[in-house]
Amino acid sequence: xxxxxxxxxxxxxxIGLTEFVIAGLLPEVAADFHVTEAVAGGLxxxxxxxVAVGAIALTAALGRIDRxxxxxxxxVLFIAGNLLxxxxxxxxxxxxxxxxxxxxxxxxxxxxxxxxxxxxxxxRKAAAIxxxxxxxxxxxxxxxxxxxxxxxxxxxxxxxxxIAVIGVLALAGIAVLTPATPVPAGGGxxxxxxxxxxxxxxxxxLVTVLGYGGMFGAFSYLxxxxxxxxxxxxxxxxxxxxxxxxxxxxxxxxGGRAADRNLAVTLIVLLAGLAVILAGFAMTxxxxxxxxxxxxxxxxxxxxxxxxxxxxxxxxxxxxxxxxSGANIAAFNVGNAFGAWLGGRTIDAGLGYTSPLWAGAAxxxxxxxxxLLATRLPGGEFATPTTxxxxx
Numbered sequence: 512x513x514x515x516x517x518x519x520x521x522x523x524x525x526i527g528l529t530e531f532v533i534a535g536l537l538p539e540v541a542a543d544f545h546v547t548e549a550v551a552g553g554l555x556x557x558x559x560x561x562v563a564v565g566a567i568a569l570t571a572a573l574g575r576i577d578r579x580x581x582x583x584x585x586x587v588l589f590i591a592g593n594l595l596x597x598x599x600x601x602x603x604x605x606x607x608x609x610x611x612x613x614x615x616x617x618x619x620x621x622x623x624x625x626x627x628x629x630x631x632x633x634x635r636k637a638a639a640i641x642x643x644x645x646x647x648x649x650x651x652x653x654x655x656x657x658x659x660x661x662x663x664x665x666x667x668x669x670x671x672x673x674i675a676v677i678g679v680l681a682l683a684g685i686a687v688l689t690p691a692t693p694v695p696a697g698g699g700x701x702x703x704x705x706x707x708x709x710x711x712x713x714x715x716x717l718v719t720v721l722g723y724g725g726m727f728g729a730f731s732y733l734x735x736x737x738x739x740x741x742x743x744x745x746x747x748x749x750x751x752x753x754x755x756x757x758x759x760x761x762x763x764x765x766g767g768r769a770a771d772r773n774l775a776v777t778l779i780v781l782l783a784g785l786a787v788i789l790a791g792f793a794m795t796x797x798x799x800x801x802x803x804x805x806x807x808x809x810x811x812x813x814x815x816x817x818x819x820x821x822x823x824x825x826x827x828x829x830x831x832x833x834x835x836s837g838a839n840i841a842a843f844n845v846g847n848a849f850g851a852w853l854g855g856r857t858i859d860a861g862l863g864y865t866s867p868l869w870a871g872a873a874x875x876x877x878x879x880x881x882x883l884l885a886t887r888l889p890g891g892e893f894a895t896p897t898t899x900x901x902x903x
Contacts, residue, residue, distance in 0.1 A: 513630045516642040518684030519623045522586060523646025524654060525677035526619060529593060529612050530558060531651060532658035532674075536667040543667070544602040557606055558613040559848060563841040566617020570837030571704065573618065578626050578692045578833070582685050585615040585622070590678040597671035608671075617844070620644070621837025624821050626689065634771055637818040641767025644817055648763050652756035656749060706831035712838075714885040715824040718878050719842040720849060722782055722820065725875035726813030728850025729789055730755070732858065732867045733806075739864040740796040754803055758810025766815025770822055775886055778819045782879040785812040786872045793868035817843075827890065850874065 533540070533554055541551035573581040592612030599605035620643070627643045628636040662670040706712055737743045737751055769777040792805035821839060828835035853874065854867030862869075 512635075512639060512642055515630055515685075515688040515690070516627055516639055518681060518688045519582075519627055519643040520646035520649075521677065521684055522582070522589075522619060522623070522681035523643055524650045525646075525674055525681055526589065526612075526616050527647035527650030528654040528658055528677070529589070529674055530562075530616065531655045532662070532670055533558070533609070536659060536662045536670060539662060539667040540605070544605065546602050550602070554606060554609050558609045558616075559844055561610045561613035562616040563844045565614035566621055566837045566841035566844070567834070569614055569618035570621045570834050573622065573833075578622055579685065579689045580691075581622050582619065582626065582689065583682060585619045586678055586682040586685065588612075588615045589619070590675050590682065593671050593675040593678060597668045597675060617837055617840040620647075621840045622833050624836045624840075625825065625832045626692070628822075628825065629692070630690075637770035637774070637822045638764075638767040640821050641763050641818040644763050644767075644814075645760065648756065648760040648814060651759055652753060656753065704831075704834070706828050706835045707838075709827055709829070709890075710888065711827040711885060711890045712824060712835055714881060714888070715820070715827060716838060716842045718778075718823075718882045718885065719820045719839050720846040721874050721878035721881060722785070722816050722846070723813070723843050724846030724850035724853070725789065725871040725873075725878060726785060726809065726850070727847045728852075728854040728874065729792070729809065729868045729871035730813075731851040732854050732864065735858070735864045736796055736868065737802065741799055741802045742797070743799065743802075751803070751806060755806045755810040758807040758812075759814040762811030762813065762815035763817060765811070767818035769815070770819035774819055774822055774826075778816065778823070778882055779879065781812055781816045781819070782875055782882060785809070785816070786875040786879065788812055789868050789872035789875060793865040793872070796865050796868070 537551045537554070540554065541547065544551070569585070573584065589612050592608045592610070592615070595608030595611060596605055597608075599608055623643050624640050627639040631639040658670045658673070661673060662668075733752070733755070734745075734748050737748055738745055743751065766777065766781065769781075788805065788808045792802070792809060795801035795805065821836060824835045824839045825832050850871065853870050857866035857870050858864065860866075
């Protein structure tokens, strides 16, 4: 794989760390700024909302410039946001720093997916995308525990200083290793938005919302499932989540390679498998050994869909691959929010701590049905997905 992909992966690692590490540092941040836990939680929800906004708005705004320059501009925004967080004198500036960092999140992965795909031959595009997303999965496996430890040992601001340094490394790597690309041809900003006239693009977005929402809805309440049903002590939860993170990493790489071989079969098998795994997890959550296996498989099958879902929308994007890719990144975050909302409603309804798993299985089945419908509609699935022609 081209070394430039690993510069993109470093950027993905820093972005993933920014998104997730705050959860482990909320008590320290809330105490420092003298706000309640609920108010401090706005640093998480505000980030998620800003990711969805930036994925569309910034991707569209940067769609007419060289993609390397666009990625560099996004990394500068990312560094600035984390520096503001590290230096924030109060909650308001901290939230602003989180928003600035989040705005680059969706656009970075959206534009980065196109750049990654264009660095390799057609038969390796999904695998290249998976390398970039590997940075995000490594952030879950290693970055978040280490970042939380650093914040608890040296103060939460130290973690954001470290993330800013990671951003500088990614900025330098992209500047040196990523080749310049020609300004995309097309009809300007209006031409970019014409991608949303495609029914297949909207179906791709819907599959992403439902497929990723099913997995993330179950993930959002895992701590309750593990302690309330599985009987694990609370101290074991972080270590069990590392098992889930290992599944994310392995699934991402394997899913990219499989999607390059046959996109349609890969997505069908992964979505069907994820639904079965979530239902099986729900039925065996009281067995600790089965729970560990369920965590690994849920992470593996859940994130293995990501490269293929990105490839599908790129293959139907025509002359606007960057905006379509960014829209799909926004869809992942909408899925996160939807899945977490639905899982919470099932618990509130008194259905127990395994109910988010059952709800996730049902939503994933819905994603599979939408995908099967999409492959049979006009435009259907393409034989050999490629973004090279469209991107140029």
